Amino acid sequence: MTEIAEQSCDWADWLTLGGVPGLGPVLCRRLLEQFGHPRAILTADLTALCAVPGVSSALAQALRAGSGKNLDAEVAQLQKAGLTLVPWTDPTYPRGLRVIPDPPPFLYVRGALMPEDWRAVAMVGSREASSYGLAAAERLAAELALRGITVVSGLARGIDAAAHRGALAVGGRTLAVLGCGLDRVYPAAHQDLAEAVRAQGALLGEFPPGTPPLPEHFPVRNRLISGLALGVIVVEAAERSGSLITARAALDQGREVFAVPGPITSATSHGTHWLLKQGAKLVEGVTDILEELTGVLGELPAPREDGRAEPGEAGGTPAEGAVLAVLGTDPTPIDLIVRGSGLSPAVASGALLQLELKGRVRQLSGKRFLKVA
Numbered sequence: 001m002t003e004i005a006e007q008s009c010d011w012a013d014w015l016t017l018g019g020v021p022g023l024g025p026v027l028c029r030r031l032l033e034q035f036g037h038p039r040a041i042l043t044a045d046l047t048a049l050c051a052v053p054g055v056s057s058a059l060a061q062a063l064r065a066g067s068g069k070n071l072d073a074e075v076a077q078l079q080k081a082g083l084t085l086v087p088w089t090d091p092t093y094p095r096g097l098r099v100i101p102d103p104p105p106f107l108y109v110r111g112a113l114m115p116e117d118w119r120a121v122a123m124v125g126s127r128e129a130s131s132y133g134l135a136a137a138e139r140l141a142a143e144l145a146l147r148g149i150t151v152v153s154g155l156a157r158g159i160d161a162a163a164h165r166g167a168l169a170v171g172g173r174t175l176a177v178l179g180c181g182l183d184r185v186y187p188a189a190h191q192d193l194a195e196a197v198r199a200q201g202a203l204l205g206e207f208p209p210g211t212p213p214l215p216e217h218f219p220v221r222n223r224l225i226s227g228l229a230l231g232v233i234v235v236e237a238a239e240r241s242g243s244l245i246t247a248r249a250a251l252d253q254g255r256e257v258f259a260v261p262g263p264i265t266s267a268t269s270h271g272t273h274w275l276l277k278q279g280a281k282l283v284e285g286v287t288d289i290l291e292e293l294t295g296v297l298g299e300l301p302a303p304r305e306d307g308r309a310e311p312g313e314a315g316g317t318p319a320e321g322a323v324l325a326v327l328g329t330d331p332t333p334i335d336l337i338v339r340g341s342g343l344s345p346a347v348a349s350g351a352l353l354q355l356e357l358k359g360r361v362r363q364l365s366g367k368r369f370l371k372v373a
Contacts, residue, residue: 011078011085012071013038014106020059020066025102027054032088032105042067081209083182084109096120100227100253104206110182111202117175119297120150121289122225122250124243125159125235126268131365133236133268136260137162138169138353140233143286145172149297150201152177152228154221155190159235159243168196169350170357175228178205179221180213192344222246223253230296231256233283237271244271247280256292258283319343319351320360324371327361331368 017028017038034052035041041049042063049060078085086093087106092113097103121144123137141151141163151167153160155176167174176197180186182205185194197203206224207217222245226232232250234257237243247257259280262269276282281292290297319341326332326340338348352369355361361369 010087011075012069013042014085014087015071015074016066016069017041017063018105019069020062022059022062025104027052027059028105029088029103030054037089038087038105077209078108081183082110083209086113086204094118094228096229097224097227100223102223103227104224107204107206108182108208109202109204111198111204113175113202113204114150114173116148117150117173117201117228119148120152120175120229121293122152122229122232122246123159123163123235124153124222124225124232124237124246126237126241126243127156127158127160128268129158129162129236130262130266130268131363131367132262133159133260134162134367135363137235138166138349139357140235140260140283140286140289141166141174142170142172142353142357144289145170145174147286147290148172150175152225154179154218154225155185155194155197155203157187157190161190161193162235164193164197165349166353168200169353172200174201176201176203177221177224177228178203178213179207179217180205181207181209181211183209184213186213192347196347196350218242219245223249226250226255227253229255230293231258231289233258233260233289234272234275234280235260236262236266236268237275238267239270239274241271244275247275256281258289258292260284317351317354319347320355323348323351323355324360327369327371329370331364331370334367334369337369 031041031052046060049055049063050057085106086109095118123141137159145151145167150173151163152175153163164174174197182203185191194203226246226249232246232255234243234247250257257280259272259275260283262272283289322341322343323337326337338345341348352361356363360372362372363369
């Protein structure tokens with residue numbers, strides 16, 4: 001049997017197991033710990049299955065019924081779409097997820113998971129983020145990525161997108177956990193950003209292709225964002241928000257929770273300030289995060305210097321040169337910068353962040369930028 005054929009059979013077994021009605025991640029993990037592999041579970045006798053705590057006679061029969069399914073077409077569809085199935089037993093399955101109480105039996109992945117991704121920090125926050133929140137998220141993500149830390153978020157508007165852009169801008173790794181199938185991008189406006197994340201990290205999730213971004217999927221998705229990371233940073237959050245759900249999941253999983261303070265007049269400060277009152281670590285800069293995680297991270301490399309790409313104007317990258325050619329000493333909105341530079345929104349945002357870190361560009365309110373003389 002060829003390697004591809006073996007992979008197809010293995011994927012089919014995992015997909016069959018994942019599709020058994022009534023089998024949740026906690027019980028699935030229990031079965032895997034008992035039997036070792038989906039094929040062994042699907043072909044076990046009913047008595048052995050029912051001996052596993054939580055497995056009813058009806059579930060045992062459903063497991064046995066699944067053993068005869070043919071999922072070759074579904075496997076071929078995944079392979080054609082460029083998706084990888086990473087099962088719980090695979091060495092590349094994220095080690096942070098292995099230890100949460102309810103890990104997915106397998107992940108759909110577009111891109112590549114790397115061993116060093118265990119050294120990760122998640123960042124979440126409001127979709128209706130302020131310019132202050134967006135700037136804080138981008139800067140923190142960039143500084144973490146420069147120290148070799150993978151930035152995890154959810155590709156949503158606002159703080160999530162800023163976190164991904166910050167890591168991408170300095171050539172760092174970033175992972176995006178989706179609340180829908182990986183054959184679609186939500187929100188649709190983040191197509192370019194999703195492609196950039198795939199190129200420098202991975203898109204991943206537990207929902208099969210074709211799954212729409214339903215509201216109930218996102219609280220489920222949030223436990224993976226926190227589970228992949230050593231700690232979760234909440235940048236902006238209202239009193240009732242998905243970001244606080246992620247923070248609670250982090251605490252349940254034994255992860256650190258950090259919060260960035262904001263203006264007391266802002267509604268998106270209420271959630272972060274509530275977290276601070278509950279004992280979250282206050283973050284004013286990347287040092288606050290690294291100090292809290294030193295015992296887990298070990299010795300980190302010194303921050304990388306910028307300027308990794310080909311030189312452009314004044315020693316910067318070509319994208320930075322294109323952005324600087326558009327900017328002057330009068331504030332320029334980001335949409336005009338994107339249009340004038342000919343860059344995608346994700347690349348233009350990354351170049352702006354690089355230039356801001358170098359002190360060559362200053363950001364004003366309303367996502368307006370000007371060149372520093």
